[in-house]
Amino acid sequence: MLEYIKNIINNKFYNNANIVTSTTNEITIDIEKPVFIDFCKLIKNDENLKFDGLMDVSGVDYLDYGKSYWETIDSTSKGFSRGHKADINYSLYMKKRFCVSYHLLSYSKNKRLRLRVFADLKDMCVPSVVNLWSTANWHEREVYDFFGIIFLGHPNLIRILTDYGFEGHPLRKDFPLTGKYEIRYEENKEKIIREASSIKRIINTPKIVRKDFRYKK
């Protein structure tokens, strides 16, 4: 099947689609936005592929990708750089910041496929696939809610899982884990008020990426 998809890409979507191989035996295809809908239509209707099930749509924010709070590389000369050091200025990921992953399933061929479309803060729009797979309706609303990615052509793109009147997109990496606001009942005013969150976040276990591969076989 991989060969067949490669052929399609070489013939019709040259330069616009890219197959990413991974160690986990899952096929991932990165697609440019302009040809995305065409590609989806093709793999959904092609007799040899028949990806008629869309199982999942999820967003990913690559802002902190590969960043660690605790550098271990200099451990011998200076000791560990203990504690919070969040503003290390590099990211392993040089592509665009946001990505939308689509997990497709072909019931008749028993195959799975992942499509990825990238977006950036300058251009947060991604074409909607609701017309192809009805199930995308709520999935895309969820991605919009959590990441602020706008799906062009979606019939009812409103928030779904967060509270009524919520501000911000909570699964972005620059959104604090503790939230921005807290809500409580103020007795004197006899109404519910919203204040800035007073919770202090404590990091018990720092995120670590090891770049020391001396002992790796």
Next chain:
Amino acid sequence: MNNIDNYKINFGPQHPSAHGVMRLVLDLDGEVIKKVDAHAGLLHRSIEKLCENNLYNQNVGYMDRLDYVSMMSNEHAYVLAVEKLLNIKAPIRAEYIRTMFDEITRLLNHLLWLGAHALDIGAMALFLYCFREREDLMDCYEAVTGGRLHVAYYRPGGVYRDLPNEMPKYKGDNFSKKRLDDLNYNRSGSLLDFISNFTERFPKFIDEYETLLTENRIWKQRTVGIGVVSPERAINLGFSGPMLRASGVEWDIRKKQPYAVYDKLDFKIPLGSNGDCYDRYLVRVAEMRESNKLIKQCVEWLYKNLGPVMIEDNKISPPARIDMKNSMESLIHHFKYFSEGFLVPEGEVYVATEQPKGEFGIYIVSDGSNKPYRIKMRAPSYVHLSAVDELARGHLIADLVTIIGTLDIVLGDVDR
């Protein structure tokens, strides 16, 4: 003649047949539903964000709290995803234990569904019958993990501990001697003896439920022809599990893309033909019979074959307490495991498992650190609830209750 507009009513957020905190805004024309606007998210806890800030081994407990009536099945998808990224495999005995508890969980889920669904429609007695059997299965959970609901039993690399040789017994002064003997009748042996005894008893219980419902005229009037989904629409709407099979699509991940030891066991996929609420009921009841067979096969295997239940790599599983007292290396491993966790290679993985409600998928993006960079749960209830508008249009309000029941939603799963 006056022009009368449709009027709107709120169904929920606190409504007993909404199965949790779910708000539906209904557009009604008389008693006929014109549109259903489902407001999900009243139970949203942002588990995905919390998981991103935890170590890989700390996240198992969150999986229980997603779909809180099929706890171990959720854990299974998560540990499989982590194992796939780490490129390890759990020992065979652990896989059999996982399979057995997956099926026990399926029974737990379907029993709760059957009882609650029948109660929604008006069959009061069944709820009590179903909870009688759930009690026994919960005791199995309790015997092996100590918890009855949120158990955190599966771990990346195996399961937390082997099955106990002794089944806990009832005791106390509140029972008479004879009552105590009755209660402890099948608890004299090991956990496996208890489960084995349960699988012998259980088919008769299913017959009991079926006597009450399957040919019941009222039950049929309430369910036949309600919420019909064609196979094409079911696929297009992303249905999975019993919802899809009731429409006649032969798709079961346990058969088609087997995980754990499902490829070594013998079972059938029950199929429906009409795709209405009655067929979904029949499919789920038939699934309970199949699960019972699967448990039986696992119990037989587990009797005969002993062995480790956790991978013997102390980078991924903590060392035994006794080793820690004697070995320096074990002490270091213990410290590193609980302070830093383990580092998972860079990559993306999507693992789907056949949870009682449908396809439960875990999508993990790892950047090579000790915390998942992004974790997404593909919740079957969420997808099924999104179709409630299409299913309920043109039906009466009373049928909406049937449709919500048949979707088998759990709001912990929908809202995450």
